[in-house]
Amino acid sequence: PQSMITMKADKSGSAVVLSAMKMIARMKPKIEVHGIFAACENMPSGNAQRPDDIIRTMSGKTVEVENTDAEGRLTLADAVYYAQTLGVNKIVDIATLTGACMIALGEYYIGAMGNSDEFLKFVCDIGNELGEKMWILPFDQDLKEKLKSPFADLKNVGDSYGGAITAGMFIGEFVKKDVQWVHLDIAGPAFARNKIGYFASKGATGVGVRTFVELVRRLDSSV
Template sequence: MVKSGSFTLDGPVAIFLFEDDFSNLDVLGEKRKVAEELLGLENFKGKEESLVKVHLPVDGKGFIPLYAVGLGKKDKTSLDSYRVAGALLVKRLKRDKVSSVCVYVGESLDYKLSKAITEGVLLGSYSFDKYKTKKEEEGVKVEKVTLHGADEEGIRVGSIFAEAQNFARDLVNEPGNVINPITLAEIAQKLAQEYGLECTIYDEKQIQEMGMNALWSVGKGSATPPRFIHLVYRPQGEPKEKIALVGKGLTFDSGGLNIKTGDYMRTMKMDKSGACAVLGIMKALAELKPQVEVHGLIGAAENMPSGTAYRPDDIIVALNGKTIEIDNTDAEGRVTLADVLSYASRLKPSKIVDMATLTGACIVALGEYTAGLFTNDDEFGDEILRLSKETGERMWKLPMDDKRLRKKIKKGEADVLNSGGRYGGAITAAMFLEEFVDEGIKWVHLDIAGPAYTKEEYGYYSKGATGFGVRTLLEYILSL
C-alpha cells in the first residue's frame, strides 16, 4: 500500500506542513503561490491534526486535489505527529474515495519518519465491518500511497508493525461467541503453521495435571474450558537474549459470581487484548526475524457464573506453589496471570513483559489513553517507557515500593489475596503479579485497561480495539 517514489502532479497529492511554515510548498514550483492563496482562503495554518483539501490548477490536467496536512509547530513535532498526519490523510482519502496519492513531507525521509508515516497510513485505514451486511466504506479503497524520498526499510518495517497491530485489533474486536478459549488456541495454531512458529496448546485436563489451578479455577465456570497457549519464535543461530511475553486472555469477562452490571459487562470481549497483542507481536517477529528468542504465553479463559464457577473465599494453589485467596471473582485476570507468569519464570528468560486489561483503577488514575507501567527493574521499565514515546503508545510508571499497600494483599488466610481493595487498586494488582515472577528475572507489567479499547475515534484509531502495546514491544525486541 505504501511505497517510495518521486513527487509528481499527475494526480491527487498531499503535502505535510508545519504551523506557520509552508516551505514544503516549494515542491510545487510556480504553483506554490496559488496553493498558498487557496490554503489562506481555507484559513489553514498547519496546526497539528488539521487537514484541508483544495483544488490546484495544473496545466493540461484541469484541477487536481491537494491535501494539506498540519503537523503543528516544528519544534514540538514528534514521530507520532507524522504518524497521526498519515492516518488523518488516509481517513480523508477513504471518505473522498481517492484510490492513490503522492505525498511530500520533505526531500528525503529517514528510516524513522518513513516508518512512522507508514504506520499511520495503515493504522488509519483500518476498519472492522465484517459483520455489516452493508459495508460503511463500499467502493473505492486507498490502494497506493507514494512517499517522496522515503526509506524502503522504514516502509517495510512500518508495514509489518502496523499489520501486526491491525491483526491484534481484528482479534480483539471479535465477539465472545466467535472467539472463545478454544478458538483462540486454534488461531494461535494456525498462526504458528503459517509463520513457522512453535506452538503447544494445553487443554483443560493438561492444565490441571500441570498444576495450573489458578487458570483452571477462573475458566471452569464456563461451558467452554480454558486453554494454555505457548508460542515460540526461535532465531537461526545463537539468540542474543531470551524473553517471555505474557498476555491476559479473558475472551469474555462477566465477572463470574461477583457479576458485573450491564454497563460494565458491555465490551468485555476486549478483555483478551493482552493475548491478542502477544499474537500480533509473534506474527511480526516471524517476519522481522530478530536474533532474540521470544516465548508468547497466553492463559485463555472465559469468566462466567455457574454451579461450577470459582467462589469468593476459595483458596487456590498456583503453579509456583503459592496460595491465593479469592476476595472477588471479578479480579480474575491476575489469577490467570499468576499461573502464566509462574510458567514463564520456569523458562528462565532474562526478561518478562505482561500485558493485561487488568484494573479499572488504572483508568481512574491515568485516564483511558495511558497504560500503567510497573516494574521490578527501573532500567528495564525506563527503556520501555522511552520507546513508548517514539511509538505514541502512552505509558506512565507507577510506584511499587509502598509497603503499606503491599500489606493489603497479605491480609487473608492464604499467601496472597486477589484484591487489595479500591484504593491503589492498579498498584496492588501489580504487586500481586510480582509474587509469581521468580527473583532475578527483570519484569514489566503493562496495565492496558484504558487504551486497549476506545469508544471514540482519534488519531490513528477508530472505535473499538487499538492493538495497544504491539509496536512498543516490537521496538524493544528489535533494539536488543
C-alpha cells in the same frame, strides 16, 4: 449489564501478544522470544470460583479469592510463572487488568510497573516514542500490605484504593528476583471510545503491539 458492554476487548492483552509475535516471527530475531497467553473464561457454573475460596497457583503459592471479578490476575500470575520455567531473563506482561488504572490515568495512558527501574524505563521510553503513552506507577510497600491474608499467601485484591498498583504487585509476587519484569495495564487505551492518537476511532486499538515489536528489535540489535 452496562459494565459488560466492552468486555469483548478484555482479551486485548492476549491479542496484542499474538499480533506482535506474528511480526516478530517475520523479523527472525537472534534472541529467543516467547509469546504466552493464558486463555480462559470467567463464567458462572458448578465449577466456578467462589468468594472466600483458597486456590493453589502453578507456583505453589496459595491465594484467597476475595473478589471473583479479579480473575485476570490469577491466570496472568500462572502465565508469568510459566514463562520463567522456560528460562527467560526478561518478562513484559500486558493485560486489561484493572478498571482502577483507567480511573487513575484515563483512557489514553498505559499504567507501567515493574521490578527493574532500568528495564521499566527502557520499555516506557519505547512506548512513549511510538505514541503508546506510558506512565510509571509506584510499587509502594504500604500498599503491598493490603494483599496479606491470614489464611493464604496472598489475597487477590487489596481495598478500594490503589487498585492498579496492588494488582501489579500481586503479579510481582510470582516473579523471581533475578528476572527483569515489566507489567503493562492497558485497560484505558485498549478499547477506543474516542480517537486516541494513531489508533482507530472506535473499538479495539491493538495498543502495545508496536512497543513489543520495537522492544524485540532493540534487544536483538544489542546482542
